[in-house]
Structure formats: C-alpha cells, structure tokens
Amino acid sequence: VTSELRVGLLGRGTIGSAFARLLEERADGIAAATGRRPVLAGVLTRSEGDFEAILEGSDAIVELMGGLEPARDHVLRALRAGRHVVTANKQLLSQHGDELWAAAAEGRAQLRFEAAVAGVVPVVRVLQESLAGAHVERVHGIVNGTTNYILTEMARTGAPYEEALAQAQRLGYAEPDPSEDVDGRDAAAKMAILARLAFGTPVHLDQVPYEGIEHIAPDDLEYAREFGLGLKLLGTAERVDGGLSVRVYPVFLYPGHPLASVTGPFNAVTVESEAITEITMSGPGAGGPQTASAVLGDLVSVMTAQDSPRALTDDLEIVQDVSSAFYLHLEVADEPGVLAQVAQILGLQGASIKSVVQKGLGNEARLVMVMHPVAESKFFAALELISALDFLRAAPRAIRVIEEEFV
C-alpha cells in the first residue's frame, strides 16, 4: 500500500518548473523506495492559486518564490500549521532564521533547505547529520558558482572582470543583474546559514562582512601566479578565541588546498574538525535542474525523518577582527627609499613582509608583496597610512591569502 505526500508548490519560475517536472518523473522511484508517493496538490504563482487552499490541501510546502515577502509569511504560516517546508530561499533563511526555526518547533514541522546553500553539494545534510557528533573547527566554502566561473576565466584568459562577466552572462552562469553574486552578498547569506548549522549558534546575514570581486584586476591574478597562488571568492566560518568569525572575501589560495582545484561554475565546501580532519564536497552550483534535484532530496527526507528540527546548542560571540595574511599591490613612484618607508609603516603595526617583488620602472613601478598573518584591523590601519604617502600613484590593492600550514 502506498500513501501519498501532498506537495504544495509556491512559485513556478525556472526552478519551480524544473522541480514540478522532476517530481513527476521520479514519483514512482520515490514511492518504491519510501512507500510514499509525492504528488503535486497545488501551485501558487503570482497570478494563480490561493495560498490558504494550498496550505489546507498539502502535507508539505515547497517554497521556490524567492525574496523576503510574501515568502516569509507563507513559510511561517505553513510551519506553524505543522506543514513541513522545503525551501531554496537563502535570503529568507539568513535574515529570518530565528523566527523560522521557532515556527518549525512550534508546529513540530521540518524545515529543510539543502538547495539554499551550495547547489547539489549536500553540505546541509552532512553538517546536520553526519557531523552532528563532531566539533567543527572551520568551514571554507566556494558557494557562488557565478563568481567562481568569472575568476576561473580571468585567470585562464587574462581577461578583465567586465569581459569575463559578459561571458558568464552569455553562458547563463550569471544573471542579467549579477550584483548580489558579484558583490559577495549571495555568498554571505549562504555562509550565515552554514555557520548556524556547523556551530549550532545564531548567525544573521548582517554579522557577515563581505567583499565582492568587481575590483579584481587581471594583473592581481598575474602577479599572484608568480607566488603560486590562485584566486577564489571564499566564505569562511571558524572558531576564533572562543567566538565565531564568518566572512566572505576574495582570497588567494595555495595550490594544494582542497578548494584550489575547484574551477568553473562549481561550488565546494570543506569542513574541518579534529575528529574527521577534513571533508570536501564539490559539484555544480545552482542551475534549475540541480536545484530541483536538491529540493526533491529534501522532500524525500521529509518523508523518512522525524519532526525534530535541531535546536541551537550554543550562542557564540561573533568576532569581527581576525588575523589574515595579505597580498598587497602598490603602484609607486620609482624612487629610492619607497620600500623602506612602506616596510616601516607595516612593521609599526606588527605586519611583517614574507616576500616582495619589485616590478617595472618609472610610471610602471610596483611593489607586490605577501604579508605574514596579522590582525586585520592593524593591517588596515597600516594601509590607511600607506595610502597617504605621496609616492603612491594609485590606491593600494589588498587581497587576503591562505597559505599552506606546515603542521
């Protein structure tokens, strides 16, 4: 005997349509595997459908409308009414997480959101289940496929940012309006969600400093190659001094890092913990079919798991000032004593130079250096002083660096 799981679908854009198709295609297989057949009980679009009626006639709600309202209202009401919710809405989760989890607890309903974070890469499930018994130390993630594609193209072809972006748009890897992707906000929302799961502590998007890739210049990539480094837009969530730091920045990675080989529109996440050392998961970022597949996986879980949203287990302080190594690119006048002055300012802030390359002559003269790790506040204080030096021909360019740890 096979019972039914009635699914109410909110939203029928690219992902919603792909999900509806996949659901029909895979319903038999899921029924065979779980004893329950998922059926579409109603669809809400901007012009059609009635939310109340759909809620009444559904066991689970799949929210693929995106945006904050009315998605927030619908999801909250569904959870409170005891309907399980599967959503791909990262902005909603990263800005209203506490409220959503409280509603899920109130309605004894499941809230699942694998598709909100890293495309088909099942990092949410792995953090919630496989690593529920582990004490996570750090999560590194390439969680935005658009920017990873652009950076890969810039490194491969030497093209400037605008050109690589246009190419990404032609191939469908970037939206017509790519701002949330390229300015880092999309990745920051995803890291806020991941950090909450990995560390069991509330994290709001507003607590995640982020920076995008619009200012990356081809020669940054070129000089960095001389140091053996490759550039990624990297999300990091890690324990720092008993608290938690969550941040998203363009970062130069040493070649042996597990995320260094992740190229093109792929997503990948590395989870580090003493007990497991590290796990890395990678796969294509969000496209319609991939996201739909992640949503369907969540729906299968809704059928086979108990109604127990995981409670927060901790309340870590969010740390803002962390220690980082930096690549620093200075366009300077070609005159004696320039390096000495720069080194002195850095040194006074405790920032020491690991390696330096002097390039070009006259109006092309540059200092390109890699710094040892130092508190970011101190580094940026030094950078402000350096910016004021009159032999500087352009604003300094600084990019964080993760170098190999020799343990």
Place this chain on the structure above:
Amino acid sequence: VTSELRVGLLGRGTIGSAFARLLEERADGIAAATGRRPVLAGVLTRSEGDFEAILEGSDAIVELMGGLEPARDHVLRALRAGRHVVTANKQLLSQHGDELWAAAAEGRAQLRFEAAVAGVVPVVRVLQESLAGAHVERVHGIVNGTTNYILTEMARTGAPYEEALAQAQRLGYAEPDPSEDVDGRDAAAKMAILARLAFGTPVHLDQVPYEGIEHIAPDDLEYAREFGLGLKLLGTAERVDGGLSVRVYPVFLYPGHPLASVTGPFNAVTVESEAITEITMSGPGAGGPQTASAVLGDLVSVMTAQDSPRALTDDLEIVQDVSSAFYLHLEVADEPGVLAQVAQILGLQGASIKSVVQKGLGNEARLVMVMHPVAESKFFAALELISALDFLRAAPRAIRVIEEEFV
C-alpha cells in the same frame, strides 16, 4: 527533559576504543542537539561481556568486531529484536546484505553503516538521502586509502611497489598484513555496498571483479605520465546496457577528472546523474578517530530518523563484459614489423590504437600504447594472442584508462 539512548558496543579494538572515547566526549553536545543522550550500556570483547545481556539492555548496537562470525549472528539477532544497528563491517554487508536488510525490515530497525565505505566521506548518507530522488548513472570511487597512498608515493618518488608499501606500513597507512587492501578485495566490498545503495539493486561481493596494485611497476607510472595520466585504484559502478557493472581495477585517469587530484591516504567518491551532473566528496580514509566519528554520526541519525530501511527498488542484471580503454606495455625484441603484427592482432579484435610510443633499443625495446575503448573480452582475447608472439620478452602489461570525454 533528556532521555537516554542505551548503546551496546561489540568490539573494543582500535576503532571500538576510539568510539567509546568520542561518545563520552560528545554526549553533551548530542543531547543538546537531539534531546537524547547516548550512553554506553555494555561492551562485548573477546574475553568479557555477555551478548544476551547487552542486547537486552540496549536500544542500539554498535558492531565494531569485524569479521563474518560472530558479527553476523549478533547483528541479525539485534535487528530482529528491533535494535538499531550501526556497523563498520564491509565484509559482512557485502556478503550478507540481503539477509541483513531482511532482518532490519522484520525488526523495524535501522541498519546504518557509513563507516563501512569511505572513512569520513559521507557517501552512504548522500546516496540514501540527498540522491534518493536522483537516477544515478555512475559511481566512481577511490575507497581504499592504503592503495591510494602507495600509488601516490610510487608516482611521486619513483619507488617500486614493495618500498612504497613498507613506507605505508611504517606510517600506519597499511596493516602488517595488507593483502585485502592491496589485492583490491577491500575496495570491491565497499563498491558492492555503494552499488546496492546507488542503484537500489542487490549486489554481492562475488559479483564484483577486482584487481590489486601489487603488479604495478614504476615504469608504468613513468610512461603514463608522458600520456598525461595518473594511476588510481578505482571502483566503478555504472549502468551498462540496462544492467549494472561493478568493478575495481587500477586505472589511469586523465588530469582533469575530479578524482585525479585525490592523493595520499584519502578516499573520494564521485556520483554522476543527469539531474545533478556530478558530486564529488573526499576526505581521509579510515583511521580510528575518523571511523569512530562516522559511527557516531550514524548513531545520531538513529535517534532522529524513522525506522524505515530503504527497500530495494530494482533488480538489475550484473554485466561482466564492459568496454574500456587500455594502456598496453609490451617489452619486445628490437626488430622490424613488430608494431605491425601487434596492431594487426588488436585490429582483428576491433581494438584500435590511439597513441603509441616506441622506447629503447635492443634488450630495452618497448612499445607503450593507449587504445581506444573496446569490449574488454575482445581486448583480452587479443592480449592472449599477443602474449604468444615470440618477439615478446615479457608478459604484456595492460592497465585500464579513463580519458576525458569531450561532450
């Protein structure tokens, strides 16, 4: 209010002891996250403990004894008595899977075994849950850390097999008796388990042809490098002509393959499916603490999931003859017409040469070639004819190759 989950532990070797320690260390965190505190209710070792009493006093059994008996008897009785079972026993699962799943269904108990397959890499969970809605086409896995370490060292240093094995033993990456690892049987058992999950069809270890790495020579690695290929002991499970092929062989991989960059004692698995394209997961292979962590993750799942072992959904025919590309290394007499004769024999079997390198002179003369894909039965028929040629100075060496697909 926190209730208890009483855990009966069978076996207290390296992994059993690591698990007992980790359980105590993480019990508070798990209680906070799930509302249930896992406690050790009894331990069975070779000299101590009574299985009946432990079974009676436990809600779940963790089997870390290894071997077929008495592990099989204990696990079957536990499942039939409605006790959830977490095990790391790959031989048991790959040889008595049908019986175990039947017992789990009979007792309405969960059977979990993440630690049996790929160390901390959560491939079992991802296949069972995230990809439950996907139609998997192929699984590729590096599922034995010992052999991956040995092959990495051979490629890196040019050392012969025996030397790299001795090094692995010194570092604890290989057992004093490494035979099940190096002959491919360990990987074959893991692939049988993975194939059952990925394709929902019964697979027995006996249906998995396998080959080890003991015969790999340093010059195989050296010549292959000239073709841009790296060597892995690779498990493959894939749909072939409406059936399923599962096999484990040393394979040369092209450099861009997601598993090509997996080095040292690591495990990694790539799952391919149309809906998701591909997911790759990697992490350290089984060591005591890593395996214990995977077992603990399963125990957390036991507490939060419903009692629904997944039924088999299919009964695919196991296909033995598949199509493969090959690297072929022939030590030959240095005389005219040798290549022509070899090419003719291969051609008669439909095997065509993609690239060939002639090396050395006189007693050092060799033909090293890469073949286009051909049915393995035909290739080996040709190889038998070639072996009989009187200008051959040693047995031919053939290793499978996976080359980049240009789609």
